Amino acid sequence: MPAILPGSRTRGERFEDWVLDSADRLQELRGSELDNVEYVVEEIPPGLEKILRDGGRVPQGNVARAAQGRPARITIYRRVVETEAPSPSEAQDLVHDVVVEYTAVLLNVEPESLDPYYRGYR
Numbered sequence: 001m002p003a004i005l006p007g008s009r010t011r012g013e014r015f016e017d018w019v020l021d022s023a024d025r026l027q028e029l030r031g032s033e034l035d036n037v038e039y040v041v042e043e044i045p046p047g048l049e050k051i052l053r054d055g056g057r058v059p060q061g062n063v064a065r066a067a068q069g070r071p072a073r074i075t076i077y078r079r080v081v082e083t084e085a086p087s088p089s090e091a092q093d094l095v096h097d098v099v100v101e102y103t104a105v106l107l108n109v110e111p112e113s114l115d116p117y118y119r120g121y122r
Helices: 011-034 048-053 078-084 088-107
Strands: 037-042 061-064 072-077
Touching (some): 011 037, 061 088, 072 078
Antiparallel strands (some): 061 072
């Protein structure tokens, strides 16, 4: 399949696209408030084995606040979110909700006030 067609994208690339689409939507809604926020996708959270061994809840993402010339960073863990999606067809909606939730934590606001299309899939 030619690389320019959407079907040629890997699951990981599609997931990254969904995260960036959600980040762009939030940027449109919140403007300059999110100018210095990076959105990153990682496969799994660090220390996953220990979290599972200790019986803890595996996080869907992480928020790192800005510090000393480093922008704030929101990391979304792809494998965790994909596993928790109610169905493959609802994965994109869950990705959006997770991005909204972690951005809301960063901004110290309720997710519902951040984006009117937030659904709260959990």
